[in-house]
Amino acid sequence: MYKEYSNVYVNSHPLVQHKISMLRNKNTGTNEFRKLIEEIAMLMGYEALSDLPLEDVEIETPIETCMTPMIAGKKLAIVPVLRAGLGMVSGITALTPSAKIGHIGLYRDEVTHEPHEYYCKLPSPIEQRTIVVVDPMLATGGSAVEAVNFIKQHGGKKIKFMCVIAAPEGIERLMKAHPDIQLYVGHVDRELNENAYICPGLGDAGDRIFGTK
Ligand SMILES: O=P(O)(O)OC[C@H]1O[C@H](OP(=O)(O)OP(=O)(O)O)[C@H](O)[C@@H]1O
Ligand SMILES: O=c1cc[nH]c(=O)[nH]1
Numbered sequence: 001m002y003k004e005y006s007n008v009y010v011n012s013h014p015l016v017q018h019k020i021s022m023l024r025n026k027n028t029g030t031n032e033f034r035k036l037i038e039e040i041a042m043l044m045g046y047e048a049l050s051d052l053p054l055e056d057v058e059i060e061t062p063i064e065t066c067m068t069p070m071i072a073g074k075k076l077a078i079v080p081v082l083r084a085g086l087g088m089v090s091g092i093t094a095l096t097p098s099a100k101i102g103h104i105g106l107y108r109d110e111v112t113h114e115p116h117e118y119y120c121k122l123p124s125p126i127e128q129r130t131i132v133v134v135d136p137m138l139a140t141g142g143s144a145v146e147a148v149n150f151i152k153q154h155g156g157k158k159i160k161f162m163c164v165i166a167a168p169e170g171i172e173r174l175m176k177a178h179p180d181i182q183l184y185v186g187h188v189d190r191e192l193n194e195n196a197y198i199c200p201g202l203g204d205a206g207d208r209i210f211g212t213k
């Protein structure tokens with residue numbers, strides 16, 4: 001729970017917090033950064049998927065036949081927001097190998113900080129799926145709002161958004177625009193600076209994952 005939002009879950013697990021601190025360090029290189037993002041996504045995915053429905057199926061053990069729970073259906077979609085969201089995909093698909101994967105391409109205008117779309121391809125049909133949108137950074141919230149808009153336009157209904165670091169401004173904007181989603185946050189940082197970067201943050205997540213700049 002974050003402020004009045006009962007559907008915002010702020011992580012407090014020591015392993016997640018430790019790994020986020022390692023991400024923040026400007027001396028953490030690309031290789032380690034990528035690995036940490038993947039590990040954090042897996043740890044956060046474990047929590048975010050804790051409400052997946054189960055159904056009892058019949059299994060024969062070496063001892064006897066029993067009814068035992070397994071995930072009901074295979075109706076999960078992971079949707080990274082390009083580019084930086086790509087770094088979180090492998091962590092979640094390690095938990096859910098048969099999930100479908102969509103992609104939404106957005107970049108922030110350097111001056112206005114508003115998002116621009118350049119790609120959108122989602123698994124179809126999407127109506128019945130639990131959709132987990134992943135992006136390490138929720139800054140102004142413009143990209144997240146737009147990503148969820150696209151998914152809803154395509155018929156998506158059960159939407160979870162997972163980010164590693166969020167600014168308070170981004171949480172407010174996303175939850176005001178889409179109060180029906182579930183938001184999973186690794187850590188809530190202090191504020192945005194004049195360039196709409198998260199403080200203290202970790203810099204540009206995309207550049208740090210892909211070694212660009
Ligand atoms: O909340 P916002 O203010 O919209 O900012 C967050 C967005 O900024 C970053 O992407 P960026 O535009 O840098 O693209 P990239 O992943 O290709 O580097 C980040 O990965 C988010 O998508
Ligand atoms: O701090 C920020 C803000 C937006 N995007 C990033 O990658 N980092």
Ligand SMILES: [Mg+2]
Binds near residue numbers: 084204205206207
């Ligand atoms: Mg970037």
